[in-house]
Amino acid sequence: MNKTLIVAKRDYLAAIRSKPFLVGLIVVPLMGGSGFIGIGLMKAKPDIRERRVAIVDRTGVTAESIISSAQEKNAKDLFDKKTGRQLTPRYVFETIAPDDSAPDTQRLTLSDRVRGHQLFAFIEVGHDALHPPAPDDSGAIPQSGRVDYYSNAGGVDETREWLDGPINDGLRRARLTKLGVDPARFTDALALVRVQSMSLLSRDEQTGAIQTARKKSELEGFIVPFALVMLLFMIVLTSSTSMLSAVAEDKMQRVYEMLLASASPFDLIMGKVVAAVALSLTSSVLYIAAGLFVLSSLALTGMMPPSLIAWFVIYLVADMMVLAALSAAMGSACASPNDAQHLAIVLIMPALIPIFVMMPVMQDPNSTFSTVMSLIPPFTPILMLLRQASPTGIPAWQPFAGLFGIILWTLAVTWAAARIFRIAILIQGKTASIPQLFRWAVRG
Amino acid sequence: MAFCRLLFDRSTSSGAGAERSVLYCNRARPLPDSGVAEDPALATRVRGIILQRRFNSGFRVAECEDPTIKGPNFGTHRLEMGNWDCYHRPMHAVETRALTKTFGDLTAVDDLSLTVPQGSVYGFIGPNGSGKTTTMRMLVNIFYPDRGSIAVFGEDSRAVPSGTIGYLPEERGLYRRMNVKPLLEFHAELRGGRNAGPEIDRWLERFGLAQFANKRVDTLSKGMSQKVQFIAAVVPEPKLLILDEPFTGLDPVSTDVLRESILELRRRGASIILSTHDMGVAESMCDYILMIYRGRKVLDGTLDAIQEQYGNDTLRVAAANDDCAGLPGVEKVRDLGQIRELRMTRGCDPQDVLRALIARTRVTSFSVAKPSLHDIFVRIAGPEAAESSPPKAIAAQGGSHE
Numbered sequence: 001m002n003k004t005l006i007v008a009k010r011d012y013l014a015a016i017r018s019k020p021f022l023v024g025l026i027v028v029p030l031m032g033g034s035g036f037i038g039i040g041l042m043k044a045k046p047d048i049r050e051r052r053v054a055i056v057d058r059t060g061v062t063a064e065s066i067i068s069s070a071q072e073k074n075a076k077d078l079f080d081k082k083t084g085r086q087l088t089p090r091y092v093f094e095t096i097a098p099d100d101s102a103p104d105t106q107r108l109t110l111s112d113r114v115r116g117h118q119l120f121a122f123i124e125v126g127h128d129a130l131h132p133p134a135p136d137d138s139g140a141i142p143q144s145g146r147v148d149y150y151s152n153a154g155g156v157d158e159t160r161e162w163l164d165g166p167i168n169d170g171l172r173r174a175r176l177t178k179l180g181v182d183p184a185r186f187t188d189a190l191a192l193v194r195v196q197s198m199s200l201l202s203r204d205e206q207t208g209a210i211q212t213a214r215k216k217s218e219l220e221g222f223i224v225p226f227a228l229v230m231l232l233f234m235i236v237l238t239s240s241t242s243m244l245s246a247v248a249e250d251k252m253q254r255v256y257e258m259l260l261a262s263a264s265p266f267d268l269i270m271g272k273v274v275a276a277v278a279l280s281l282t283s284s285v286l287y288i289a290a291g292l293f294v295l296s297s298l299a300l301t302g303m304m305p306p307s308l309i310a311w312f313v314i315y316l317v318a319d320m321m322v323l324a325a326l327s328a329a330m331g332s333a334c335a336s337p338n339d340a341q342h343l344a345i346v347l348i349m350p351a352l353i354p355i356f357v358m359m360p361v362m363q364d365p366n367s368t369f370s371t372v373m374s375l376i377p378p379f380t381p382i383l384m385l386l387r388q389a390s391p392t393g394i395p396a397w398q399p400f401a402g403l404f405g406i407i408l409w410t411l412a413v414t415w416a417a418a419r420i421f422r423i424a425i426l427i428q429g430k431t432a433s434i435p436q437l438f439r440w441a442v443r444g
Numbered sequence: 445m446a447f448c449r450l451l452f453d454r455s456t457s458s459g460a461g462a463e464r465s466v467l468y469c470n471r472a473r474p475l476p477d478s479g480v481a482e483d484p485a486l487a488t489r490v491r492g493i494i495l496q497r498r499f500n501s502g503f504r505v506a507e508c509e510d511p512t513i514k515g516p517n518f519g520t521h522r523l524e525m526g527n528w529d530c531y532h533r534p535m536h537a538v539e540t541r542a543l544t545k546t547f548g549d550l551t552a553v554d555d556l557s558l559t560v561p562q563g564s565v566y567g568f569i570g571p572n573g574s575g576k577t578t579t580m581r582m583l584v585n586i587f588y589p590d591r592g593s594i595a596v597f598g599e600d601s602r603a604v605p606s607g608t609i610g611y612l613p614e615e616r617g618l619y620r621r622m623n624v625k626p627l628l629e630f631h632a633e634l635r636g637g638r639n640a641g642p643e644i645d646r647w648l649e650r651f652g653l654a655q656f657a658n659k660r661v662d663t664l665s666k667g668m669s670q671k672v673q674f675i676a677a678v679v680p681e682p683k684l685l686i687l688d689e690p691f692t693g694l695d696p697v698s699t700d701v702l703r704e705s706i707l708e709l710r711r712r713g714a715s716i717i718l719s720t721h722d723m724g725v726a727e728s729m730c731d732y733i734l735m736i737y738r739g740r741k742v743l744d745g746t747l748d749a750i751q752e753q754y755g756n757d758t759l760r761v762a763a764a765n766d767d768c769a770g771l772p773g774v775e776k777v778r779d780l781g782q783i784r785e786l787r788m789t790r791g792c793d794p795q796d797v798l799r800a801l802i803a804r805t806r807v808t809s810f811s812v813a814k815p816s817l818h819d820i821f822v823r824i825a826g827p828e829a830a831e832s833s834p835p836k837a838i839a840a841q842g843g844s845h846e
Contacts, residue, residue, distance in 0.1 A: 003634060010630050253620055254613075258611060258618075258631070258673065260585075261586060
């Protein structure tokens, strides 16, 4: 058997029987899915306590319309139509007469009531809110033309979002009333029409028939790309950092000198890389199978086409090869497992860059920024996969261009890593600096 | 000057044994694709075809086989090589030329040439940090020399299959979480050994480790681990075994078992290179001894040949009075407890020393001897030598194996 495969087989079997791998199998989806679990828990047990909101109406004619619209929304959203279970908090309102002589004093008094939990929030409808003036040169609208919302809630405030509809609806009703429109026609006049997101049409290459567009859901645009990318990221990161520690530990135990007499550094490092790739494929097969099972049980299998899974595997292998080779090289340069922990940060930081730019790429997968970032080899596995998984799709040549870049990048990194490994693995007592690693990679 | 080296099977030219031999051709010109060479040493014509050629540090290396033995297909491009200046030498287990290795400003090994004959036990001695381990690492391709060349059984060491050489490093280390037998199978497989199970079982039995075959390495004592690592080095059985301080840390019983195992491998045809700080081991086990000091070769030859260079300049004395200092013609006294070792100055007559000694005290034993290896080692690498100029290489006359 090829020496690389002999080393790979040993490392794979040793790792797959170890506790860290089994623990990692459980931890990775927990880490990746912790956000969804939190949201799920909140949905399962929502906060349905009553929320009191005060309205200071400086127009004098809007408060009643806002309250009326909010009560209609309350009636519509409050209970689950099938189970009758309350889903959202009930909003109740009190109207406060505006004090034009000392507005700030009045705002302070209301703020104190919010702090004292007598109110959840208060809103102030500006004097000119019915006919807001044009923004000034800086784009700002004067306070008199706005509706200000005051609360003690955090950055994500669902009450403000909930009130957005009734406030605007109330303002429109007040405007229509002033125009003399019959209140009985308000519902018809203000009816909202849903804007449905659809995929683009295409022609079937075999039959020539036009393939009709399909409805795209928000879920599809977010969940699948996000889940795949996080899975890839978590698997690669946990595998490579654990490999870094393992190589450093084996170096401390002096196991490599005897192996180097039987196999070349390249055989050893490639064996380790192949084992790491095989391990990551093992765990990803389990996760993907679980994911497909869930999707099929929800009749959503179409959200994850086979081609996407194939690309996921390609990117996983490529990313794993690069990071495993780097981990082995960096592990070989460590004087102790503790040093490996410090070097792991250096390894993780570049891997985090694609995660930082995920949101803009998801929002516009075909922007210049998204395209360029996804064609930079170290970022290609995560960002190209993210773009491919988005419902809008990307030009067919781009994944292949990205793949070409990754292959070159992987070869270059593995070659450099083998050079570092060969020099560093027998040096004891001193951890190499990052510039030193670069020198070893370049000069050999 | 470029050397051309043709390898051929001795049996094809002389009919004596199957040992591969070497033809050295010192013409600095490209080697032809094939040819017929005269071998003056054997007075035979050696016909050979070059199978492969390699270029290594200025050496032009080629390998040929005799077409009359190996098959008729080699004859089509034959060239007459009678005008080449060729000579024959037996092929050695290891042959290095001008081996040099530096680490930054430190020259760890400096211009080291050595020859290890096949089937011999070849001992490396030298102080700590003198370059023994670096030399061994170069022999097994862990380090590559900055200059010079290494031939193992006549081939460039980088082209030698890993199963040919067994290596026990000075720094012991095994995968601690693996079981003993799977670990040994892994090492054997890595060195090209298939189905090594029975061979591993025999070695485990021999070292009294059979009951630990399915135990994890981290449950073994240090001595046991060392024996396991020795087994990893000798399975599958290598033609060349390189052992870096193999006896360090072993109890006397384990030392005897290991010594007997090494000698048995030698009896079965293996060539052994070992390093040791135990001069007793070097004297009793090694056919040839090489001493490295500050990266340079300072001794090389058989023990007899090395001792012969110093002559009978040592007196071993047992006397009632401990005081041997100040005797005429004695430059150094070494107290070994029951006896004292006196080193005489050049030209000193032992009879004069004996007379002076008898005048001082009652002498119970007096003998003239060659210096021990320990004494020679200290003379070269002791504090007195450390203050002197860099050591010169001493070629062992008479015992040369070149």
